[in-house]
Amino acid sequence: xxxxxxxxxxxxxxxxxxxxxxxxxxxxxxxxxxxxxxxxxxxxxxxxxxxxxxxxxxxxxxxxxxxxxxxxxxxxxxxxxxxxxxxxxxxxxxxxxxxxxxxxxxxxxxxxxxxxxxxxxxxxxxxxxxxxxxxxxxxxxxxxxxxxxxxxxxxxxxxxxxxxxxxxxxxxxxxxxxxxxxxxxxxxxxxxxxxxxxxxxxxxxxxxxxxxxxxxxxxxxxxxxxxxxxxxxxxxxxxxxxxxx
Amino acid sequence: xxxxxxxxxxxxxxxxxxxxxxxxxxxxxxxxxxxxxxxxxxxxxxxxxxxxxxxxxxxxxxxxxxxxxxxxxxxxxxxxxxxxxxxxxxxxxxxxxxxxxxxxxxxxxxxxxxxxxxxxxxxxxxxxxxxxxxxxxxxxxxxxxxxxxxxxxxxxxxxxxxxxxxxxxxxxxxxxxxxxxxxxxxxxxxxxxxxxxxxxxxxxxxxxxxxxxxxxxxxxxxxxxxxxxxxxxxxxxxxxxxxxxxxxxxxxxxxxxxxxxxxxxxxxxxxxxxxxxxxxxxxxxxxxxxxxxxxxxxxxxxxxxxxxxxxxxxxxxxxxxxxxxxxxxxxxxxxxxxxxxxxxxxxxxxxxxxxxxxxxxxxxxxxxxxxxxxxxxxxxxxxxxxxxxxxxxxxxxxxxxxxxxxxxxxxxxxxxxxxxxxxxxxxxxxxxxxxxxxxxxxxxxxxxxxxxxxxxxxxxxxxxxxxxxxxx
Numbered sequence: 001x002x003x004x005x006x007x008x009x010x011x012x013x014x015x016x017x018x019x020x021x022x023x024x025x026x027x028x029x030x031x032x033x034x035x036x037x038x039x040x041x042x043x044x045x046x047x048x049x050x051x052x053x054x055x056x057x058x059x060x061x062x063x064x065x066x067x068x069x070x071x072x073x074x075x076x077x078x079x080x081x082x083x084x085x086x087x088x089x090x091x092x093x094x095x096x097x098x099x100x101x102x103x104x105x106x107x108x109x110x111x112x113x114x115x116x117x118x119x120x121x122x123x124x125x126x127x128x129x130x131x132x133x134x135x136x137x138x139x140x141x142x143x144x145x146x147x148x149x150x151x152x153x154x155x156x157x158x159x160x161x162x163x164x165x166x167x168x169x170x171x172x173x174x175x176x177x178x179x180x181x182x183x184x185x186x187x188x189x190x191x192x193x194x195x196x197x198x199x200x201x202x203x204x205x206x207x208x209x210x211x212x213x214x215x216x217x218x219x220x221x222x223x224x225x226x227x228x229x230x231x232x233x234x235x236x237x238x239x240x241x242x243x244x245x
Numbered sequence: 246x247x248x249x250x251x252x253x254x255x256x257x258x259x260x261x262x263x264x265x266x267x268x269x270x271x272x273x274x275x276x277x278x279x280x281x282x283x284x285x286x287x288x289x290x291x292x293x294x295x296x297x298x299x300x301x302x303x304x305x306x307x308x309x310x311x312x313x314x315x316x317x318x319x320x321x322x323x324x325x326x327x328x329x330x331x332x333x334x335x336x337x338x339x340x341x342x343x344x345x346x347x348x349x350x351x352x353x354x355x356x357x358x359x360x361x362x363x364x365x366x367x368x369x370x371x372x373x374x375x376x377x378x379x380x381x382x383x384x385x386x387x388x389x390x391x392x393x394x395x396x397x398x399x400x401x402x403x404x405x406x407x408x409x410x411x412x413x414x415x416x417x418x419x420x421x422x423x424x425x426x427x428x429x430x431x432x433x434x435x436x437x438x439x440x441x442x443x444x445x446x447x448x449x450x451x452x453x454x455x456x457x458x459x460x461x462x463x464x465x466x467x468x469x470x471x472x473x474x475x476x477x478x479x480x481x482x483x484x485x486x487x488x489x490x491x492x493x494x495x496x497x498x499x500x501x502x503x504x505x506x507x508x509x510x511x512x513x514x515x516x517x518x519x520x521x522x523x524x525x526x527x528x529x530x531x532x533x534x535x536x537x538x539x540x541x542x543x544x545x546x547x548x549x550x551x552x553x554x555x556x557x558x559x560x561x562x563x564x565x566x567x568x569x570x571x572x573x574x575x576x577x578x579x580x581x582x583x584x585x586x587x588x589x590x591x592x593x594x595x596x597x598x599x600x601x602x603x604x605x606x607x608x609x610x611x612x613x614x615x616x617x618x619x620x621x622x623x624x625x626x627x628x629x630x631x632x633x634x635x636x637x638x639x640x641x642x643x644x645x646x647x648x649x650x651x652x653x654x655x656x657x658x659x660x661x662x663x664x665x666x667x668x669x670x671x672x673x674x675x676x677x678x679x680x681x682x683x684x685x686x687x688x689x690x691x692x693x694x695x696x697x698x699x700x701x702x703x704x705x706x707x708x709x710x711x712x713x714x715x716x717x
Contacts, residue, residue, distance in 0.1 A: 012291060040335045040349075
């Protein structure tokens with residue numbers, strides 16, 4: 001039985017992924033900042049998919065707690081075959097752009113917290129020479145834009161980190177997949193202006209799960225963002241900075 | 246958790262936690278009838294804590310909204326706040342012995358069928374569409390084709406958790422906070438936000454309905470047929486011609502049946518009794534011009550429908566076709582044109598039903614406003630404060646919004662009222678407050694409970710202001 005840890009399990013995309021893994025018979029540990037909420041999602045999986053799921057708390061920003069958290073989670077799961085890194089924050093970009101504390105907190109949640117956890121996970125998986133790590137990034141990490149560069153830079157850094165890790169682990173049987181999400185209809189985009197081409201979280205989860213099954217390395221969700229971002233990257237900086245993207 | 250980590254990496258103070266009130270989206274909303282529209286600040290929390298912040302951190306008027314399938318203005322709050330609960334749709338516990346499901350308010354009837362029909366369970370009560378949420382259904386205390394046997398949805402709900410304006414959560418049942426329970430079921434979301442509820446599902450032997458199709462030429466025959474059908478069957482409903490003239494007005498096609506026993510099915514169906522392959526869904530791609538449904542097309546449709554409803558003393562119905570004929574046509578609410586439509590549903594007490602129905606049908610026929618989608622059904626016993634059903638016959642008709650429609654419906658209101666009947670709030674968009682007051686005699690008692698639960702009247706809607714439901 002596949003044993004999968006989902007970090008940031010209360011997001012709708014994580015919930016959709018959990019449902020797909022549970023339906024395929026995986027044993028899940030759902031970790032989130034709000035364990036009460038993670039428990040409700042675990043209960044939902046149990047009722048819908050008949051698969052008992054574990055739930056617990058973790059705090060991405062509390063780096064020192066990560067080692068113990070992971071040890072406990074692996075112990076409760078009885079092993080670890082896969083980790084999905086779904087947590088992240090995109091709260092108030094306006095504030096993060098003028099308040100260092102807000103910016104650093106966002107980066108801690110999106111990048112450094114993820115680095116801390118992924119490093120521990122990679123150590124574990126390298127030792128057992130098998131497993132997978134799915135890292136949920138964002139197309140916002142493809143190019144710095146005035147509108148969301150704090151968020152974007154944290155996601156861009158995460159992409160590079162995952163890319164490097166993939167390079168290190170390719171000789172082992174550990175599969176590292178980077179997901180570059182386009183806009184998804186969740187809390188993160190709710191009420192935000194200029195949100196285009198949005199897809200539902202269920203559809204996003206579906207596409208991510210399919211990419212995982214065919215062992216993709218880098219996947220844009222949905223695929224059209226590969227071309228959109230390809231175009232966006234080509235615009236010369238002198239012009240790009242003037243665009244209100 | 247410690248402020249400074251042992252490995253020298255200091256913990257960054259968290260500053261962008263979702264402690265503040267979540268973001269709203271300015272949206273123009275309507276009910277299923279696409280009349281009226283209202284500009285609202287719409288929230289869609291994904292976690293309980295977010296919902297709590299929406300409810301308790303802002304004192305502006307708020308109304309919960311489910312799938313938006315109420316026809317009129319029940320889930321609208323013009324220039325105020327609306328909270329959509331569709332993302333709070335977790336199923337929390339299920340006991341296969343008792344059939345009791347505990348689920349959040351955003352779970353839909355369609356999800357319940359998807360998950361539980363293969364295990365041999367069906368919602369105990371379902372309205373004519375499965376794309377409704379549990380919370381919305383309970384707030385409107387919906388009924389189904391089995392009302393004569395099973396009463397309304399509330400009869401199958403054993404407990405509910407309600408979030409009050411303070412953000413406090415209260416468990417309500419017939420034993421605990423019984424007043425609040427009774428005021429909340431059928432309370433149109435005005436006592437607080439229904440968070441989760443416990444619902445007893447119905448065990449079923451298969452996904453097929455075994456029953457009959459009875460055709461009657463006039464109302465007297467239809468009433469007789471209903472009496473007989475309701476003795477034999479859990480489910481019964483009639484399509485009725487409300488547009489024809491003398492001779493065709495009031496003719497009915499009654500579908501009635503029970504869930505079929507496995508032994509009654511043919512061998513292939515009996516092997517997989519809960520599986521019926523879905524059919525290709527149809528859709529109405531755009532708003533039809535208002536002229537599309539006129540008295541000629543309506544009469545034509547009715548004649549065809551009646552002719553093609555071949556009477557049959559024994560037949561099987563696909564559950565989708567039997568319970569949800571319109572769910573197979575996406576956006577069917579566009580057929581009535583740009584101005585939208587009003588569904589008028591009323592009920593008469595049993596003794597007045599025959600007379601009430603025929604005078605109303607005649608008035609509708611004379612007005613030439615009737616539409617083809619008209620339903621007749623007999624109700625049984627009913628409990629509740631603002632719940633709509635009462636023992637008697639109920640009629641539901643769609644009317645496209647046209648000039649003079651509301652004056653006409655005011656006249657129908659008076660005809661229904663003088664016979665002791667009432668109009669369904671979940672479908673209403675235009676009733677007058679004094680008429681509502683006269684139709685719902687339990688209102689003062691409901692208001693006293695509401696005043697205690699929500700003393701600042703934070704929960705209100707376009708409907709509650711229009712009908713002056715809120716306590717003064």
